[in-house]
Amino acid sequence: MPSLTHLQQLEAESIEIMREVVAQAENPVMLYSVGKDSAAMLHVAKKAFFPSPPPFPLLHVDTTWKFQEMYKLREKAAKEAGMELIVYKNPEAEAQGINPFDHGPLHTDMWKTEGLKQALDKYGFDAAFGGARRDEEKSRAKERVFSFRSENHQWDPKNQRPEIWSLYNARKAQGESIRVFPMSNWTELDIWQYIRLENIEIVPLYFAAPRPTVERDGLLLMVDDERFPLNEGEEPVMRSVRFRTLGCYPLTGAVESEAASLNEVIQEMLLTTTSERQGRAIDHDASASMEKKKQQGYF
Amino acid sequence: MVDAQSYQAEALIGQDIEAYLAAHEEKTMLRFITCGSVDDGKSTLIGRLLYDSKMIFDDQLSALKAASKKSGTQGEAIDFALLVDGLAAEREQGITIDVAYRFFATEKRKFIVADTPGHEQYTRNMVTGASTADLAVLLVDARQGILTQTRRHAYLVHLLGIKHIVLAVNKMDLVDFDQMRFDEIVADFTHFAATLEMTPPLAIPISGLAGDNITEKSANTPWYAGPALLPHLETVELAEDAAQQAPFAMPVQWVNRPNLDFRGFSGRLAGGTVKPGDKVRIVPSGKTSTIASIVTMAADASQCDLAEAVAGQSVTLTLKDEIDCSRGDVIAAADNPPLAADRFEASLVWMDETETMPGRAYELRIGTQAVSARIQAPKYAVNVNNMEHLAAASLGLNEIGVVELATDRPVVFAPFADSQKLGSFVLIDKLTNATVAAGMLHFSLRRAHNIHWQAVDVDRAAHAALKGQQPKILWFTGLSGSGKSTIANALEKKLHANGKHTFLLDGDNVRHGLNKDLGFTDADRIENIRRIGEVAKLMTDAGLIVLTAFISPFRAERDMVRALVPAGDFIEVHVDTPLDVAERRDVKGLYKKARAGTLKNFTGIDSPYEPPETPEIVVNTTELSADEAADVIIAYLDKH
Numbered sequence: 001m002p003s004l005t006h007l008q009q010l011e012a013e014s015i016e017i018m019r020e021v022v023a024q025a026e027n028p029v030m031l032y033s034v035g036k037d038s039a040a041m042l043h044v045a046k047k048a049f050f051p052s053p054p055p056f057p058l059l060h061v062d063t064t065w066k067f068q069e070m071y072k073l074r075e076k077a078a079k080e081a082g083m084e085l086i087v088y089k090n091p092e093a094e095a096q097g098i099n100p101f102d103h104g105p106l107h108t109d110m111w112k113t114e115g116l117k118q119a120l121d122k123y124g125f126d127a128a129f130g131g132a133r134r135d136e137e138k139s140r141a142k143e144r145v146f147s148f149r150s151e152n153h154q155w156d157p158k159n160q161r162p163e164i165w166s167l168y169n170a171r172k173a174q175g176e177s178i179r180v181f182p183m184s185n186w187t188e189l190d191i192w193q194y195i196r197l198e199n200i201e202i203v204p205l206y207f208a209a210p211r212p213t214v215e216r217d218g219l220l221l222m223v224d225d226e227r228f229p230l231n232e233g234e235e236p237v238m239r240s241v242r243f244r245t246l247g248c249y250p251l252t253g254a255v256e257s258e259a260a261s262l263n264e265v266i267q268e269m270l271l272t273t274t275s276e277r278q279g280r281a282i283d284h285d286a287s288a289s290m291e292k293k294k295q296q297g298y299f
Numbered sequence: 300m301v302d303a304q305s306y307q308a309e310a311l312i313g314q315d316i317e318a319y320l321a322a323h324e325e326k327t328m329l330r331f332i333t334c335g336s337v338d339d340g341k342s343t344l345i346g347r348l349l350y351d352s353k354m355i356f357d358d359q360l361s362a363l364k365a366a367s368k369k370s371g372t373q374g375e376a377i378d379f380a381l382l383v384d385g386l387a388a389e390r391e392q393g394i395t396i397d398v399a400y401r402f403f404a405t406e407k408r409k410f411i412v413a414d415t416p417g418h419e420q421y422t423r424n425m426v427t428g429a430s431t432a433d434l435a436v437l438l439v440d441a442r443q444g445i446l447t448q449t450r451r452h453a454y455l456v457h458l459l460g461i462k463h464i465v466l467a468v469n470k471m472d473l474v475d476f477d478q479m480r481f482d483e484i485v486a487d488f489t490h491f492a493a494t495l496e497m498t499p500p501l502a503i504p505i506s507g508l509a510g511d512n513i514t515e516k517s518a519n520t521p522w523y524a525g526p527a528l529l530p531h532l533e534t535v536e537l538a539e540d541a542a543q544q545a546p547f548a549m550p551v552q553w554v555n556r557p558n559l560d561f562r563g564f565s566g567r568l569a570g571g572t573v574k575p576g577d578k579v580r581i582v583p584s585g586k587t588s589t590i591a592s593i594v595t596m597a598a599d600a601s602q603c604d605l606a607e608a609v610a611g612q613s614v615t616l617t618l619k620d621e622i623d624c625s626r627g628d629v630i631a632a633a634d635n636p637p638l639a640a641d642r643f644e645a646s647l648v649w650m651d652e653t654e655t656m657p658g659r660a661y662e663l664r665i666g667t668q669a670v671s672a673r674i675q676a677p678k679y680a681v682n683v684n685n686m687e688h689l690a691a692a693s694l695g696l697n698e699i700g701v702v703e704l705a706t707d708r709p710v711v712f713a714p715f716a717d718s719q720k721l722g723s724f725v726l727i728d729k730l731t732n733a734t735v736a737a738g739m740l741h742f743s744l745r746r747a748h749n750i751h752w753q754a755v756d757v758d759r760a761a762h763a764a765l766k767g768q769q770p771k772i773l774w775f776t777g778l779s780g781s782g783k784s785t786i787a788n789a790l791e792k793k794l795h796a797n798g799k800h801t802f803l804l805d806g807d808n809v810r811h812g813l814n815k816d817l818g819f820t821d822a823d824r825i826e827n828i829r830r831i832g833e834v835a836k837l838m839t840d841a842g843l844i845v846l847t848a849f850i851s852p853f854r855a856e857r858d859m860v861r862a863l864v865p866a867g868d869f870i871e872v873h874v875d876t877p878l879d880v881a882e883r884r885d886v887k888g889l890y891k892k893a894r895a896g897t898l899k900n901f902t903g904i905d906s907p908y909e910p911p912e913t914p915e916i917v918v919n920t921t922e923l924s925a926d927e928a929a930d931v932i933i934a935y936l937d938k939h
Contacts, residue, residue: 003540004611006328006409015613016567019552023626023667048565048613050596050603052557134400141399144427160397162423162650164430164737166567167664167725171732174937185411187402193324199598267316 007194010186014041015048016166017145017182018129022055024170025127025178029086031116032058032078034070035246036202037131039077040191041183043200045129046081053082059128061119062089063111065100065248067224073203088119100250101229107248117153120177127170127178135187145184151175192266205243206265208257212236219253244269326404329532330411332428334456335438336448337417340469344438344507345401345414346379348529351514352403379507397421398428407533417448422455422697423650426737429456430723433538434463436528437500438507441474445487451683453488457497458646458699458739460719463535464500467528472506476519494686503528538719542610545718546635547571547579550666550711551628555615563594563615564624566667569720571632572609573616578633581624582711587633588620627668629711629721637721639709640743646715647674647702649694651728651735655702657693658757660765661735663706665724671707671765672726678702694736703744715739729767762842766800770839772864773932775848776857776911777874778903779889780881782920782928783848786874790929791846802838804831805848819900825856832860839864852902854909867939872932873914878903880921 004012021028030045032038045054058078078085093110100107120128134141144163149155161169170178183191195202212223214234221228223236228250230236241254242265259268311319333341367378399414413428415421429435435456439449456464466488474480485502492499503512504520505528511517512527525531548569555563573579577590593605594615608614616630624630631637649655655674663672677700680691694700715722726736763770773790775783784805794801810817814830817823828851835845851857861869881903882890893901900906916935918928 002609003327003537004609005324006326007324009328009539009611012567012611012613016552019565019613023553047596049553049555050594050615051561051563052555135402138399141401142397157397160424162427162725162734162737164427164725164734165719165723166431167723169664169725169727169732169734171662171727173732185400185402187404187409189323189404190409193320196320197324263316263320266320267312270312270316270319 007190007197010183010190011044011047011194013166013185014044014182017168017180018045018048018054020166020168021127021129021170021178021180021182022049024168027123027125028056028127028129028180029059029120029123029125030054030056030083030129031131032060032074032085033131033246034060034066034074034077034203035131036195036206037133037183037191039200039202040186040194041129041131042077042081043194043198044182056129057084057086059086059088059119059123059125061112061115062087063107063115063248064089064094065107065111065227065250067203067205067222067246067249067252069203069205070246073201077201086119086123088115088122090115090118099227100248107251111248120153125177126172127180129180129182131183132181133186133188133191134181134184143181143184145181146170147179147181148172149177149179153177188269189266192262192269196262196266203246205246207262208240208242208260208264210238211241211254213239213241213254220256221252222249222254224249322406323404326407326409327537328409328411329434329535329537330413330432331434331436331532332413332415332425332432332456332461333436333438334415334425334429334452335417335467335469336440336443336446336452339417339438339440339443339449340507341414341417341438343379344436344467344469344505344513345412347507347510347513348410348412349401349403350379351510351529352405397424400428405529405533410532417452419448419451419697422451422648425452425455426459426648426650429459429461430737432456432459432461434465434532434535435461436465436467438467438469439484439488441468441470441477441480441484441504444484445491447684449488450491450685453492453497454495454681454683454686455648455699457495458648459737460715460739462498462538462541464497465528465531466500466502468502468504469507471504471511471520472509476504476511476517478520478522481523501525501531503531539611542570542718542720543572545570545610546637547573547577547632548637548713548718548721549573549614549616549630550668550720551624551626551630552667554625561617562621563617564630565613565615566630567613568608568610569629569666570610570718572607574607575604579618579630580633580636581622582629582631582636583639583709584623584628586622586624588618588622591617591619627666629666637711637713637718638743639711640745641706641709642703642744643706643712644678644701644703644741644744645724646739646741647677647694647700647726648737649696649698649700649735650737651733652696653728653731653735654695655693655736656764658761660707660729660767662727662729662767663704663710663724663738664727665710665712665740666721668710670710671767672704673765674726675703675705701741704738712740712743714742716741729764730769759840759842762840764842766842768799768842768844770842770868771844771936772835772839772860772869773844773846773872774835774851774857774860774869775846775872775874776851776914778876778878778881778908779850779901780884780886781874781876782918782925783850783874785925786872786918786920786928786932787846787848789925790932793929793933794844799844800842801844801846803846803848804835809834809849819906821853821900821906825853828853828856829859832856832863835860836863839868850902850908852906852908854911857911870916870935870939871911871914872916872918873911874918874920874928875910876920 098110144160146168213220242257259265401412403410415425415428468484481504505512514529515527549566551564551566553565555565575590580587593608597603657676660671663670677691679688680700713721722740724738725734728735775787777783791801791803814827817827838845892898893904902908
């Protein structure tokens, strides 16, 4: 009998996790960020419950600052999966016009961290799937698949529940919630290979194309809409760029690239010498910054 | 160090990415752990494996170099351990607290390595990492030899059923690659392994720091004939491949019913292989059927039926017959199904600060089944440092022992030695929801075997624990017609639906029996409440949540009942309905009679009502429906 390939094993494990959540949780939801990891996770969910549609809604915690192309794919992907799409925008952040240009770290804090907490509370979701992987960052490497959050959405890294075999314990006290990471054991390369093998649609921004960009603080930023405030003398330049991760466009650095096909993107990724999250402003503060953000409730 | 293999790979990536990816897609995956004593070099070895397989990026390397200078232990050299210790507390203290998972790949396999903590106090985290591993790399410092910690970890990986163990004798460079020293350590360990009836491990002399015998055979150990570490990891048999040889069994996770025409059973194969047309048996019911199809999602609708599924795959099966099958059941080979039993002997690794409570009911999870289980006092505990059997009344944090346990209904199982998936279980504390133990079933005990259950004190706590709830008295007080019984009834229904064990005491079941000798004078009212209070207390001793619905007009009697039970267990619910509202409702026509003078001593009319001064809960029935009031009370109970 042939052995399962590593992708088959990873997929089988992720499916098992998703089904356990549906069997054990009362009101699960899938966090959907429209990125490639979300795309792979959503695809696994479709396979896990086929021929039923995944029995939970998708939740996008929006910041209003995502790339236009992400918004387009968001609607399409939800429709094709036959799932309800909930878009949540923190009303305070909206009222105050919080944006990455004027408000710095407050932008992530209010739109994403606070927005997520508010959305989970508003809809009473007790389990939320996220596409985070253990290979992304040091503190994630230590996080359980079923990761518990207190009533205040806080993570206690020193007191994680033992998680043994595949006997996932989703019991929780009233008010507590669970973040579930079904793709924990996938690597960036696994995600790309899976996207290739299963022919999964991803946002075109992952592929190189001429795009209007400006260079700021060592990051190549794309001028995605007219809200981008240009400094004096700053002029968007067309460069052939692509993105290794997608977030809010003013915070996401592009890389100069000619890789316009999936194979070329994977090729470039394999030959690259910097890690994936380097394009994100969020991790640069301090070595332990992600751990701190997670303790405060960041996904 | 870059070996020839990675050069070839890099060339292929550059020249023919298609060919590279096609080859990479065929890779298998091995999960392993590194364990051993604190300074034996676990993190360094993992750092070395990541480095040698080019999994460390430039930005990580420069961050690492900076961190090595600041808090590393290797002077100017890179301290690989810093790459792996991820939590801030770990970097500060220079120790590993929790399991960290790392990923790397070679030409043949993808690897997931769990770096597990060495300290005894983090045993439960080590068990977490070990439970999913195919192989364990047990590190020994060549200068130190086999330590207590080494023996403890060897015992744990053996206990957790890891079939392949590599004894990596590390820091060989610090003992001048001395063969005598290596042989001495191996002999020492082999002697110990024999006492455990453990398969002798493969022993490899290595240096994690210098890279000897990691990716290729080292010139420094010409006397060593075995493989280097990585080539061994690339070829060792995977646990899932071994599981394919077992009889077919799939615990049902979820029943897939998108419409009336489709009923599928979703799960992950615990063992064996399955094809459409195979005869299967549903356990524990014993009903048989035939596999109709193995369903998966595919872009091409004609590809949605699989010809076969193997151990480790997640699938959805449909059956030819409409038979009863749901989550918790196991679909198995008709001629070789697993057994069901309700009495077992098992090994337990205790992982909670609160020690085992013999006689107490825990939730036991095995496969996709969840049942209630009681543990007997341990037959013995194991001194993990010398494997001695010790008498023990209970197991504390990180202790390991052998126990007998009984479940409240039969569970489908296989001995752990035969099937990791069907023989492993966890115990969960029903009140704290913590996973308190990992267990490995040895065998079932026949009922006829008649094990003698040790007499345990079945006290208040034991009764409550068996029911998995906190006993309470919910004392409803208020005027006649205020809505006490209605709310109490609504609440009891909700609690019952949530699996709570409750009892409602009200006029209907008390006045007609226990208290039928009592009238409505003040003295009789007091005696009435006293008796109800005593009965309610007895019921809480039995572990019940008691609801009482009586006018109970006097503060003193309510306080008397409050004093009968432990603080916090008496919850006074004031059903606060103004007299005029209650009188207007006059459901039973009593107010009319009282006003007419035909009913004497009626509370609110010619007998006083003393409202509670500090009730736990006040319900205003002019604003809330009975249902809403019940929800308010449930919310209170959840919080306290």
